[in-house]
Amino acid sequence: MASFSFLFAVLAWASFLNAHALAAGGNSTSVPFRIMSLGASVTFGVGSTTGDSYRKDLEDLLVANGNSVTYVGTKKNGNFTDNAVEAVPGFVISQIAALADTAVPQLKPNLVLIDAGTNNCNQGGTVPDAGANVTNLINNIFQQSPGATVILTTILVNSVAAQDACRVTVNDQYTTLATKLQSTGAKLILVNMRGPDGPLVTDLADGRHPNDAGYVKMADVWFSGIQEVISKGLLTKPSTDVTAATGTGKTGHGDGNSTSSAGPAQTSTVATSAPSPFNSAGRRFYSSSAFAACLGLIIASAMA
Known part of the structure; x- marks a missing residue:
């Protein structure tokens, strides 16, 4: 007995x-990530105590799984080395598109994470052309960085009822545009920040922007979308035809294939010691x- x-x-x-x-591993790829986080205040990091937004947590998750990661953008924010970003607080969809028109051709990311439309709703009323405008933004990215994959997110909850109702209608438009573009073979993934795994109203620092816990949830949702990108084989090797430095980067394996004026990529390895209930981003893998x-x-x- x-x-x-x-x-x-x-x-x-x-x-x-x-x-x-299984929970810790996820998918990894030998193709280096050159990621552009594109958006407004949430992407920039408003509401987080460090200014990191979801970006550092997401990078930690990817590197812990053996991926090579470099963030690219013309701006910097956050308390970590690889903190390049393409986001300006308060920007609406048209302004975010203008940012992309300048930065994407220069930096040629192979993965673009788009979070846009919240400020359109914050201005009041409805945004009937959000889907059409974001479709144009995405198509321009495909032209400006051939081979790039785009992950679009639905926009977050909001504590103001009228603004939140607007966000629901915008998210419906995003779902429709994603289905349409995917049917044409576009390398587009839609993730749902408004779903059960995304930030709740209680995860907002000011009723609008996530707090640190909310940003951790956002990183997890983005990570799930990137797992889909990897599993579908959508990621292509970053272009070497760039006209600006692409950042410092972090790598779990490989050489990162990144150019930079800020020094070599940092190296982070996955621990091989006794199992820990946390990964490098402080997430518990098991209960x-x-x-x-x-x-x-x-x-x-x-x-x-």
Whole structure:
């Protein structure tokens, strides 16, 4: 009986470690990421204590999975080295598109993360042309950085009822445009920041911008979208035809294939020591209850 209990405990522990590996691992690719985070105040980092927005957490997740990552943009914000970004607080869709028209041809990202439309809703009324304008933005990116993949997000919740209602209608337009563009073969992924995994109203610092916990949730949603990009083989090698420095970068493997005037890419490796309940971004990979259950089984087997 004791040996059976011990065997059961070992199997439970192995299952637990496997679940940990699945949650922690995700997909990785040998293709380096040259990511442009494009948007307004949320992308810039308003509401976070560090100004990092979701960007550092997302980079940590990608690097922990063995990916090479460089952020590109003409602006910088956040308390981390690779903090390039293409975002200005308060900008509406047309202004964000103008940012992209300048930065994308120069930096040629192979992945663009778009969060746009919140400030259009903040101005009041409805935004019936949001979908059409973002479609134009995306198509321009495809032309300006051939081979690029775009991940578009639905926009966040808002504590002001009228502004939040506007965001729902904008998100409906984004869902429609994503379906249409994907049907033409466009390399576009839509992620849902307004879904159950995105920030809630209680995760907002001021009723509009996420707090640190909200930005962690955003990073997780973006990460899920990037997993889809990898699994579908949508990522292409970054262009070498750039007219501006592309940032410092971090790498989990590979050479990063990035040009920079700010120094070499930083290296981060995945730990191979005993399993930890947290990854490099401080996220718990498994629940404490699962850990306690497995530990209890092992103790029980030892006492049997």
